[in-house]
Amino acid sequence: MIFPLYPLDAFGYEASLVAGTLLGFAFGFVLERSGFGRAPVLAAQFYFADTRVLKVMFGAIVTALLGTTILAGAGVLDYSLLTVPETFLWPQLAGGLLLGVGFIVSGYCPGTAVVAAGSGNLDGAMTVAGVMAGSLLYGFFHPWVAEFEMSGAMGVARLPDLLGVPQALLAAGVAAMAVGMFLGAEALEKLFARRRGGGPLLAPVPRNWVFIGIALASLGGLGTLALEPPAPAAAPAPRVVRIDSLTLARTLVESPDSVRLVDVREPAACEAKRIPGAMCLPADDPGGSFLADLPPTRRLVLYGAAELRALPGPAARFGGPVLVLAGGFAAFETAILTAPVAPSPVTPEALARFRLVSALHAKFTGAAAAPPPPAPAGPARVQPRGPKKGGGC
Amino acid sequence: MTGNLEVVTTRHNAAIDPVLSAWGWEIPVYLFLGGLVAGLLILGAGYELLHPDRPRSRALRAMPFAALGLLSLGMLALFLDLAHKLHVYRFYLAFRWTSPMSWGSWILLLVYPVAFLHGVGSLTAGQRETLLARRALAPLLRPLLRWADRARRAVLKTSVVAGLGLGLYTGLLLGTLAARPQWNTAVLGPLFLASGLSTGAAFLLLFRLDEREHDFVVRWDVGAILVELLLLGAMLLGFAAGDRSAQHALYHLMGGPWTSAFWSLVVFAGLLVPLAMELIGRRRRLPLAALAPALILAGGFALRWVLLVAGQASSFREFP
Missing domain, CATH: 3.40.250.10 (Rhodanese-like domain)
Structure with a gap:
């Protein structure tokens, strides 16, 4: 099996939407069970009283990073087919800052706000409404910010390319950074919890297992470097x-x-x-x-x-x-781009194709409407009716 | 040859019927609200018939009036769909027992007085006193209340029957239309009834019920969802075992253009997730949440929407 599945046509568009729904519910379920549907838990991150947001989110990032690195290194995943959003440096910096402000004010990021709304928390529902209102306002004011929106364009910018280091090395570095941050976050937690009279939040045994897992995966990623061919002498002819x-x-x-x-x-x-x-x-x-x-x-x-x-x-x-x-x-x-000619004789296949081409012709040439479909041969008389056939109760 | 015959007999021909996709948003809205009202009538009356001695919450007492309001909204949608609105009285000049549409028209006419009497009989003593204190209402209301109280069980039983009729007919209406392979299945009547029961229960769960009512409604909702899942399975199997047009109807929901809407919105988000939430909620005695009922309501609407849209696209035309 070669990943990613959808861009490689392993399943169709409709199935991809079903898969998206299942993943979305799973994501929401895990967020809810992690306590991310409650603003105090999220806000506690900023007071260093409970850093589980950092642990869960950074943990997820490291898991995905190490997983894709190992798969790509083993030749099971085609990295080039993953959709990576293009970088527009300045607007994304400004947008990130705005998102952070919204996060602190509301206590939620967009995903957790939806989870909170689903849990019945009114503040979560209000945050979702705020996100929607903000998106709408952005649409209205878009002409004024259109130029800024495209500034600092860097195309698809990936750290391994920018830094010139192999992906596996970078992934191991990020994993090491994550472990360091987890330990630092726990130290802060202990400090601030003691001030508030609380105790430590995490049992050390599962934590150590997680660290061992991250270390092993990092080593696995680095191990794939050995599998990689030295720079290809000649690029294969594109298909x-x-x-x-x-x-x-x-x-x-x-x-x-x-x-x-x-x-x-x-x-x-x-x-x-x-x-x-x-x-x-x-x-x-x-x-x-x-x-x-x-x-x-x-x-x-x-x-x-x-x-x-x-x-x-x-x-x-x-x-x-x-x-x-x-x-x-x-x-x-x-x-x-040329107006299609009505088929003759009229078969269902020819008619369907004619309709499709007519619609595409209208779309691409800006014609107001496709030409009317031909009447099938035979004595059937056209009886014009009102604009809509009603009935039924 | 068969294909040409079908084109003539089912009128699937743009030259005969200029509009082949005639139903817009109005019909799914009506079918959804009709089913929901059917569920409300059956559950509301059924609870009182099964447990006549139990006190009932304010929400359950007000339910028949809510049902009337919701049904009127649905009827408004239906009326908006009519091309010749002034001809609506013609439904009531005849009764054809072979026509589900005719059955439906008369059932709708029955639901109004039954639900009204059901509601009037559910008024508390205090509410009755307040209403009877108004001079204009008293002469009319006094005999009505007396009659509604005396015939209470008959009213409740008629309410259940009217609800069953309303819920079944919304599905049978589509199911008897031979021209649309997607609808032409006998499963559709019971399916829409089960879905109506489930959406009616979900609507009730949005309000404050007492604990025993809540248990009763959730139990019926779980049963209705399980039956609905079974019937959906039967519908898909029926399509799979059918002729080419039926198999094309199956394709609409299994790989075709309505696959994601059907499986994501109807089956997964509209049935399986709320079913799991209700089962877990019952077992662990979790407090009432609005999410499961909201999902059921959205799923019930999606079921009608998907079947309406996919049904109008299904035909014998592709199979000459």
Whole structure:
């Protein structure tokens, strides 16, 4: 089995939503059982009276980090297919600060607020309402902050790349940091609990087992370094897959965030007319050298005037899957950008396809509506009715 | 050939019926509220019939009036769906025993007076005195109260019957429509009744009941959820064993476009999680929480919504 499952099509979109629901409930259940549905427990973190928030959250981070490191090192997980949000340094710093202020004021972070609301705590419900109101306000004021929102763009920035150290080493470092912080947090807890007249909160035996587990996992992660091949002499030729116009059009409508569409024709031709949603090669980089550095979190789809026979050099160095539009722009123009012709004879399959293409044509050309479907051959007369058939009780 | 016949006989043809997906938000809202009211009537009257000597909480006494309000909201949604609103009286000019819609129209007409009498008979002595002190009401209310008290058990029994009819018919209404393979199953009637009982119980659990009432309602809710799960399983098995159109209806809920809504909202969040919460809550004597009832209500609504939308997309057209 190769991970991640969903990007590798182990199951479909619908099943992924079901999996998300199950994971969400499990997450909420664990948060609730950890006491994270109560603001005093969360706020106690800031008074060093009870640092379980740090322990649980940092513990979860270390577990996920070590787990993915070992899996990736063993070749079971393709890191490049994990979705990593892009970094926009300044807005994320400001947003993080705002989130922290909200955390202290309300006693909850967004996830724990939902858990608290589910536990029947009114303050949790109010925090959720506040998060929603804030998101709405942000939407209203977006034009004023749009420029700031995109400032400090670093693309997909990962610490191993920025620091130039192997992932496993970094993971072991973070794990060591976590152990240090856990011990420090307990020391603080003891100090502050004594001042308040309380006793120690944690039994040492399970704690030691956790530390042993973290140490073993860190060693396991480091051990995978031995498995890694020394730097590959020549990058393997990227897998070029063709995608037809109809599939591409559907993908652009249904999941636009899953692909990055690049028009590799002359910039002038692209500026004149291109597939909606495609980016043109910049005039100062007609070779498209930026393609190699695009984050591999989305599939890269390229097209030329006709079908591309060979990939442009930079695209061949792209980290993720590269697709090429079958027939190029000409094929897409014929298939989608031109109004479809009603099928004849009318079969259910032809009619379904005609409806789909009509809808896509309307979407991509901005036509007000798809042309009306053809009437099937036969004596059936069209009897126009009111706008809606009612009835039923 | 068969496909063409189906296109004609079931009118699944854009040239005959210009709108193939005719029901919007109104019908699921009505079906949900109708089922909920059915559950309220059955549980409220059933509790008193089974335990006539027990005192009843304020919430349970006010329940019939809440049922009337909720049903009126549902009827309003139903009325909004009618294309020819002024023709609504025509439902009451005939009774066709083969038509669930006709049954439903008359059942709805029965529910109003029964629930009203049920509610009036549940008024406390203090409430009666307050109402009888009003001169305008007294001449009408006095004989009504006397009659409602005298025929109390008959009213309660009729309330249970009306509730059963209302709950069953909302499912049968869809189940008898042969043109939609997703709905054309006899399971739908009992399924909607079980779901109505469960949502009615959940609605009651949102209010302050006394301990024995709470126990009674939770016990019935747990039973209704278990029956609902069984019936959902039977429905899916029926689809799986059916013809191609039925199997396509199964695909809608098992891999198709309504899979996540059905399994996440209806089965998991709407049935399994609240069932677990209620069982654990009963065993450990945990204080009453609003989350399980809220999940059941949301799940009950999702069940009708999913089946309505998926049903309107299911047809014989794809199978020439």
